[in-house]
Amino acid sequence: MSQFSPYLIAHAGKLLIERSESLIALMTKHGELIEWNESLSQVLARRPGIDNLIPLLDPSSRTRFLALIQQADSEQRAGPITLNFTDSPIAIPQSYRCYADGTPDAQVILLAEPIPPLDQRAVEEYMQVTSELSNTTRTLQKVRYHLEQKQHLLEEALAQIEKIANIDDLTRIPNRRNVLLKLDEEVKRSLRYGSPVSILLIDIDFFKHINDHHGHQMGDEVLQTCANTLQRSIRISDHLGRYGGEEFLVVLPVCTKEAAADMAERLRLRVAESHFTTGETTSFSITISIGVSELNAQQDTLEALIAHADHALYAAKAAGRNQVQIWQS
Numbered sequence: 001m002s003q004f005s006p007y008l009i010a011h012a013g014k015l016l017i018e019r020s021e022s023l024i025a026l027m028t029k030h031g032e033l034i035e036w037n038e039s040l041s042q043v044l045a046r047r048p049g050i051d052n053l054i055p056l057l058d059p060s061s062r063t064r065f066l067a068l069i070q071q072a073d074s075e076q077r078a079g080p081i082t083l084n085f086t087d088s089p090i091a092i093p094q095s096y097r098c099y100a101d102g103t104p105d106a107q108v109i110l111l112a113e114p115i116p117p118l119d120q121r122a123v124e125e126y127m128q129v130t131s132e133l134s135n136t137t138r139t140l141q142k143v144r145y146h147l148e149q150k151q152h153l154l155e156e157a158l159a160q161i162e163k164i165a166n167i168d169d170l171t172r173i174p175n176r177r178n179v180l181l182k183l184d185e186e187v188k189r190s191l192r193y194g195s196p197v198s199i200l201l202i203d204i205d206f207f208k209h210i211n212d213h214h215g216h217q218m219g220d221e222v223l224q225t226c227a228n229t230l231q232r233s234i235r236i237s238d239h240l241g242r243y244g245g246e247e248f249l250v251v252l253p254v255c256t257k258e259a260a261a262d263m264a265e266r267l268r269l270r271v272a273e274s275h276f277t278t279g280e281t282t283s284f285s286i287t288i289s290i291g292v293s294e295l296n297a298q299q300d301t302l303e304a305l306i307a308h309a310d311h312a313l314y315a316a317k318a319a320g321r322n323q324v325q326i327w328q329s
Helices: 006-012 038-045 059-073 120-166 176-193 207-214 216-233 257-272 302-318
Strands: 023-028 033-036 078-085 094-102 107-114 197-204 239-244 247-253 275-278 282-285 288-294 324-326
Touching: 023 038, 033 038, 059 078, 059 094, 059 107, 120 176, 176 197, 176 239, 176 247, 176 302, 197 207, 197 216, 197 257, 197 302, 207 216, 216 239, 216 247, 216 257, 216 275, 247 257, 257 288, 257 324, 288 302, 302 324
Parallel strands: 288 324
Antiparallel strands: 023 033, 023 107, 078 094, 094 107, 197 247, 197 288, 239 247, 275 282
16 A cells, blocks of 8 residues: 555654554554555565454454554553564564554554564573573572571470470479569569569478488479479469479469468368379378468568568478468568
8 A cells, every 4th residue: 555644644753654664554443454554565465355453463462452442542542562463373473562543533543663573692691591590599499498497497496495494304394493483573563563472382291201212213203293283273373383302382473371371271282182102002192381471562572582481381391391381571
């Protein structure tokens, strides 16, 4: 087509329409061709009988093409978008940067500028970079996996260290360090809110006699049984820990010394119900002595609170053991 309407020439501006490598066409809003330039004629020559641009488009581009001319038909300049044209169903598509503009008589002008393909060297470099990036990504994924595994092992090790640092290995209850930390927290809470806090210092009576006459293995069993009995008998809010040797410390938040003494008496009776057997016929039971003290917010420190319970425990032992004594300030 060598003759173009004045309107098409006006919109093409200074482009040399006939010599341009771009595909230039005037068409309906449905993609039907009205006028076109030489470059598009060469494409159409290889597809006889086609009067619509849609068959020239790669299937992946057709929806975008229809959206482009629909926008242009609404008197909005559209583009740029990339569309792929092909002059044969088996040919490699050519990419074009496309613009469209509507005309007052409901027609659409299309300008499709060819996008130069990458040269072979650029393609090879691109493929090499892509391959290297892929390899690097896989390497990073492996490194990340191994780091996650090491992080998991580290967390398990830290959890085990934390457990060792806070749990008594024999009785499986909190150790001295742990229960003293809980006592410190409760003392600070008591001083802050004015609520009472009491403690029980518990000692297994004649424990050395058990070790000497029944062996240290039986002594360990007595400690474990006593710890389990105490743990099952206290409140959820209370804190039990092995204070040292055959001694246990119980922290009783929001508890006066009178209520703590009642709790101590219940614990004493529960422990006395335990029975241990050595050999086939020999059996024995154990008793505990308990010292009770309540924090005096005006004058007591944590150390004083423990010292008072220790004095009360000593008084219980001096009075014959298997009993509860309250520290009286």
